[in-house]
Amino acid sequence: MHRGLPQTVKTDNGSEFISKAMDKWAYERGVELDFSRPGKPTDNATVESFNGRLRQECLNEHWLLSLDDARAKIEAWRRDYNENRPHSALDWSTPTEFARRSRLQAAAAMSEEPESSTSERY
Numbered sequence: 001m002h003r004g005l006p007q008t009v010k011t012d013n014g015s016e017f018i019s020k021a022m023d024k025w026a027y028e029r030g031v032e033l034d035f036s037r038p039g040k041p042t043d044n045a046t047v048e049s050f051n052g053r054l055r056q057e058c059l060n061e062h063w064l065l066s067l068d069d070a071r072a073k074i075e076a077w078r079r080d081y082n083e084n085r086p087h088s089a090l091d092w093s094t095p096t097e098f099a100r101r102s103r104l105q106a107a108a109a110m111s112e113e114p115e116s117s118t119s120e121r122y
Helices: 020-029 041-060 066-085 095-112
Strands: 006-012 033-034
Touching: 006 041, 020 033, 020 041, 066 095
Parallel strands: 006 033
Antiparallel strands: none
């Protein structure tokens, strides 16, 4: 499922994120780049953790022979990461399972809300 472009991309100051190509991509699409402070990886530990996993498990494991090859290999990794791999931060469920469960809980909570009546007003 594709959700469109984000309003903001929060990232570290790694070379892959401070390039002119990334800046141009974001500018042309109206996406804000929100960089963490240099030397402060704790500004966004989630980004740091994800970037480390992406680099270690995907980028360092494959030769990327072309842009299409890179897209295919990164997409395969992304799908595995989101659909097959349990995450400790999500109570050992996959992100896909967690999102589905959250949607069901939100729908159940909305159906339990009492209807308001104009006759109950004072």
